[in-house]
Amino acid sequence: MIGRLELDDLRSSLSRNETLLSVLERTASLRLPGWYLTAGCLFQTVWNVVTDRPPTAGIKDYDVFYFDDSDLSWEAEDRVIKAAEQAFAGLAADVEIRNEARVHLWYEQKFGVACPPYDSTEAAIDSFAATTCCLGVRLEPSGEWRVYAPHGLTDVFNLVLRPNPVLAPRSVYETKAARWREQWPELTVLPWPID
Template sequence: MDHLRYSGLSFDHQCAAFLAIVSADPLLGETLARVRALALPDWLVVSGALYNSVWNHLTGKPPGYGIKDVDLFYFDDADVSYDAEDAVIRRAARHFEGLALPVEVRNQARVHLWYPEKFGRPCPRYMSSSDSVSYFASRTHAVGVRYDTDGELDLVAPFGLDDIFSFRITPNRALDNQRTHEAKGARAKACWPEITVVPW
């Protein structure tokens, strides 16, 4: 099947294909350029907007199909107060005004402060934006990109890319996130029926 043409290839081949698809996506291209200009510390665009764009490309769907928003992480442990993060969120809202997709901004240095109340269980104190990605409910979703100092797109993918290119949502049991894995898997399968959701 043509949508699986990158499945099982080497990481280098998959990385090149992934970055080429993301770079060519018109919605992501403009968003990443704006994110870069915002210049948040240790920033990383992560998850759905990336792998969904790859699935759209491989299944012939239009850019933006099935994508709710763009998740933008940053890491700033100098001030982990709600007020400091809220100020960044408000500044970002003005900066991203007019984009086709809304951008959700979160400081990964303070996730451990609100996570237990929201989800009823603790989560580790993350050390960086990249660190937080490795705790996503599904290994498939653990992917992020940012520009390096040379202006090239840099990939963060702690579990590789084969799940994405195999249209397979695989659980990540680093945290007790079964509900999130199942809910996101069901939503994805409704948009891309080619997907297989691996049980928790």
């Protein structure tokens, strides 16, 4: 359970990244089913704030996940991607948008392990290579922030990278950890568990 103070700290930290706020607002306008802004842009913004860096330092892109299992064709996802390109036009950031209902169709070819079909965006977030990365935020129609953080926020604020060996291979975790540690040397990277 995430406490009110942690949620307030998260919102305060993320609100320092104006690009992130714009992505949230523009994504909300697309009205995608089950969407979240997720992954690196969130925890990296927190890391930047905690370590007194500019809020956008080292952020490669902004990932938006949504879940629509009514049409698993590439064409349906591509229509959403094209609509998003218009919504994000003029924004000085790369925004990648993906239908998590389709991940099982391409994951094994890209990462070498099979991915069972997800039943929600939350299930996709649960399978990130590090528990620290398992974080999603969206704007509800009311304007309230909805935060999904199944492992809490303590590691995010304490700069601890903890492996999450539910799907992604060890190599994915270690590659990401090495890249992030170059940018944020303050990170504590916990080792992949030995079987």
